[in-house]
Amino acid sequence: MSETPPESPRPEPAPDEPASPGTTPDEGVSEQAGPGRAAPETAAVGARREQIPAPAAAPQAAGRGEAGGGTASMPEPPKIPAYAAQRPGGQGRQGPPRQGPQRQGPPSPWGKPPPSVTTRLRAKKAEPVHTGTLWAALATALLGMALLGDGIGLNLLIVALPASAGAYIAARAAGRRIRPWTAVWAIGGLALLVVPALRDAGWPTFLAMVSALALGSLALHGSRSWLGVFLGSLGVFTSVFESLGWGVRGVRERMSGSRGRYGVVFRSAAVAVVLVIVFGALFASADAAFADLLSDLTPDVSVGDGPWRIFLGLLALVGALAAAYTAAAPVGWDRVIVRPGKARGRLEWALPLVVLNLLFAAFLTIQLTVLLGGYDKVMAETDLSYSEYARQGFWQLLWATVLTLGVIALALRWAPRGGTRDRTLVRCVLGTLCFLTLVVVASALRRMDLYVDAYGLTRLRISVAAVELWLGVILVLIMAAGVFGPRLLPRAVAASAAVGVLAFGLISPDGLIAEQNVQRYRNAHSIDIEYLKGLSADAVPALDTLPEPLRSCALQDIQRTLRGSDEPWYATSWGEARARDILGDWDPGYRALNCRGLSTGDNGDERGGGTDDVYDPYDPYDPY
Template identity: 75%
Template sequence: MGEISPATPAPIGVGALWCVAATGLLSALLLGDGFGLNLLIVTVPAALAAYFAARDAGRRPRPWTLAWAAGGLALLAVPALRDAAWPTFLAVTSALALGSLALHGCRTWPGVVLGPFGLIGSLGSGLVWGARGVRRRAEGTRGRWAPVVRTVLVAVVLVVVFGALFASADAAFADLLGALIPDVSVADGPWRALLLVIGLVGALAAAHTAAAPLRWDRITVRPGTARGRAEWALPLIVLNLLFAVFIGVQLTVLFGGYDKVLHETDLTYSEYATQGFWQLLGATLLTLLVIGLARRWAPRDGAGDRTLVNAVLGVLCLLTLVVVASALRRMDLYVDAYGLTRLRVSVAAMELWLGLVIVLIMAAGVVGGRLLPRAVAASGALAVLVFGLLSPDALIAERNAERYRVSEKIDIDYLQELSADAVPALDALPEPLRSCALQGIERELGDADEPWYATSWSESRARDILDERPIDPRWDECSLIPRHGGAAPRASYDDGRAVDR
């Protein structure tokens, strides 16, 4: 293993210190009310602190560094736009990983895999580094602190006094001021103080990493012992033949063989789909492992060996793509039978991303694998971004609403557990289904008037829809709807009252 310890960082500069202070202050003021646009607002000064620290250390941003940073900021748009917690968690986690990659500048597989964890090692050292910088600046500029403090205090007093006067003179200005300024109370003091510390420590860790990153790319991974052609190729050729036979059966079933297969196996369409999807997902993951190990032990004596390796693994990748398509088809059958859920849309998205990874591996076999680690990481981040922006809960609501229009089957209990992202699609359902489906979401939204920086666009839109068309769930009507996807009662309306028929 190579030496990965960072160099001694350059002293933290004034610009980085001010950005760290701004990050801590904004964290204390904005993050206590939930997640939304505030995450992006807090991240900007932290990113600037890292930029100033890297510049002071003589590091210059490279194209991939800028790409990772832009990707991380783009991922933080998900909590600002969507209400569901699970895409937000994936987006924030991925944004942290991309930010760490931007700070470390990793290129190899060890760097891309371990780089996202590099910030953890800078939490303590960054705090010590920042404290030393503050002490040094205070000792060298003791005579200049008093004018700065006086200026800040005078500005604060003027803003508070005249702001209070203008707010009392005009109700519209008071409402605008109340919406823009965070509501901070004495009772929130400990929580806000904790957020202040988290913001300061996090920003200092980012700045310290930018000034002196761990050198993950220096970790050397020795290639495996090369095998002979026959020893290496024969097992993979047998595996390719097995894949080909399986795909042949799938094509037979696809082109008119469902009835015969289902009759012989005594399975329904949904059971046939359920039985196969998870196994095919596992087969895709195992194939990626097989490809990685095969590359490690591949023969490499010359052009002939390279041609053999690319041919055998290329065929395996192509056949795996067909398996991916078969797995997605199984999931489509499953969704037709039982509806779309969060688990099903998540694993289907994962299968699609695995298919994309296989395509990237095939491209690396043609043009070289130097960019493959970063391409796989970028594809994963892009998949999380698209997954969040497409709004999975909205897709679930739309698909289940469409399923109801076709089969009159709907699972109201499950729809009530969705987030505000689903409200536009559920709003199109006929009554009483609409009110019964939306009552859980409306109850979760509550009457709380959250600040603008902690309210997602989906949540704001959902509140507008429910204010414009209030729901009117009646217990007797909702109780008549079969649970767990059964056929829902049809109802006609006269003056807003439902009459079952």
Template identity: 65%
Template structure:
């Protein structure tokens, strides 16, 4: 009985042991199998159910129904809280290359040289120091452009050489107004050289491209400094110690040699910048300005802004009649005006008096400014006409060339008429800064008209850069001719022929006028030059901040000093000009 029970009880366990052994061997070889886990779990669960009595369920409370998916609402935050908007990059950031290369050591050294030279040389005025400071800044831009893989193109060389040539004007002229124009033009040409622009938006916006690169250039340079000095603090300390030792040696032995020889002391004093404690903030500002300017130039060279990518869509083309009729009427008006001008102006003073009943000077004063504005407005009309010109039929191009070419030719005659009026004006009242400036602008507008005519024949691809080159060349020529010297020379010659001169106005010119004013007879010469002699004696500038015009004026006044004329100079002023037939009329005119 017992044996039968034991056989009965052991019969069902035998297959389970064999299956477990087989699965265990497989698990040992290949890891636990899913079937083995399932069989084991089923066996264990069956044993638990057989040995454990069922537990009655406890009272869990009322059943909560589940919310349907379509009725669920997403959890919302504060309704008054706005989502942060992503900041859109600026125009220059979208047009600039995304990742400029790292800063090379040569670029950093050139930037440091520019900053040091700015702090040492620019605090005493402008002269040849502007060109000296620009050289390491140009080298920094060259190193950065080479690291970015850029090559020197012909137009880049033209812009760069033109900018450096404009910096010769501060070295030659003492007058501040042509020097200011030359500096602004040099910065514009340098920016064009770095960005490489050729279209109208590129030339106009690229001229100010250095200012858009200032902040990015400083960040780029600071990142390069941190990368270079991160693991080389020992070398940095060595460089600082070397510099300090060299400066101490120069000061000690330079002071000994200067005290031993007066000639060497004078030479050392002329070559060494005058540094004082009171000028320290100004020198620090110039150092930072030079560093920021050089970094801006280098950053522009490494990652230029492609202003040429800005496209200006042409306007809606008009029909031939709608476009051409107003311009043809304008051409007829210009032709009628020019026919009268040729009859009047070519006839001389007598013809002017006969036709108008006015003096030549009054006639010139009445019409010059109107003709100047007429020239400017004509250029605006040409630009708008090209925007809306018809371009559908094959003959539209010939129509545009014919109508606008005729308008340009007639406007050139208007420019000649305005310059002739200015000649009459100057002959009556003398040459001034304003008169020579507006005459130069009118002459440049004539050059622009000639370039537009050439573009109509040869194509307009080169027109934006050609106009920019003409503007820079005009500024350079204006500085090289020495406008203050030309004004003084014309007034001295006018005094010799007409006997009238405005001494008070000539006293306010720059030192560039001294060579011409030196030709006046006494006491006019001394009365005119005594202010220049006093100012040059008070304001002594070092060699790098002295222009050639100032140096030449010093030599003339040292050789022939102005004598004190006492109260005689107060009785000399604008004199009466009886040539125009108006008794008691002063030749002074504010324009």
């Protein structure tokens, strides 16, 4: 590297002394300056540099100016890329992030990866796992391994209780307290797990399990906004992987710090289990009554289903840890901001909705005319049968209700927000639309009533009727939000869905279907045995009242299923237990030999008899 005499004499650095690592080229010095070539401002810069003391860490590594026509040169410091300017240990510069666009360099091979979205949204880092949480997770795993492999029933609630206790302990250790809505979600989730213990039908049980998981996740997060409630109901899954490391660290810390104490606990528990197994087996072999009691109270575990039970135990353990970790460090889903839509002008916003209101009003006027004039007049004018008229309208009105809710959501997003007049306009227009849609809901439910009266009740029909009723509840909640404010609307809608699922499970839909069809047979001697025989054990009390041979034909498949299952008490629903008490050891015998063709009457055809139009294109459960 070439050197030129400095403008003023300075102590030269030692030959082996390196330049200061923080030295940078002088500002204003041309990079093209070389031997025999001077930049325009170098003399002034050199004069200014003489007045600045050199850093204490490198007193000899001062910059050099130039005088006359000479040039100044200095050892160039090694250029360190921005991504490599890290503190020891791989930690980058602490402090607030720099504003404005920044050039992203290649990832550091020794630095930490960037945090995930959920990590950034968590309110705080989870505290070390509490000992009570670890014991609760262990109890959940053991109960899941022992109880969940035999079926679905009360065992779901039994396994969920220690997992809930572990989450509560973790929340208290993190300084969180129970709020009213948290208690609502938690109690509602546990109440939904009562449905599998009561009903034998699989479809209301599945809805209850999914809803219970969603409410439990909401209880752990405590979200308020629309997006927060939606994401919060699924947010527990985002804690699965982090919770595993959290639990492993907690166990490792306790084992390394208290090896002797925990070793005593584990050894004592192992000895107790061995003693219970040995002496329990002896007492069971000595007394038949005690053996029966012991077989009813303890799970039947075999070597063949060992891997399946181990998997269920691990699944329960992961679920308990994920719930506890979420309770200790919840994700702030409410911090995800959705920008409001662009506000429209009054005329641009209100005109389409006013036209839609007029269309709704015209349709409902026709419906009122039908109700006053009677269905006979309408059928005579339209050439439609009674059942065709009922069937034709329900599904269209159901979709009209769903689309109207979408229109209301978009209208609120683009509503004018200028002041009091705009708020009054929005409330009047959308309130009118909600009221007219409520009348449409009532009309749809009335058509479903006619539909069921003509065809009979099925699982699909009772399900869509329940959905239509829930949509009406949502409309009422939207109207209430227009009066009292929308702050509670997202949580109220979620709570109404949970209440609807709980009520749907408690009324026993299969039992209700059987009761309606049995009553229909008594009134019109019309019944579809082929459909009723596919119901669950919840339908046994109603089907048991049918005359022979209809009774035997309807119950033979259910009785065969009950005889083929030997589930323990914790995996048996109350509906199944009641069906066993009613049927006992009953055998349909010869009475069920000729069941084909026993479906009597019109099989759900239109009023007035006949066997035409028995196919229902909207019902996949229709056997025809």
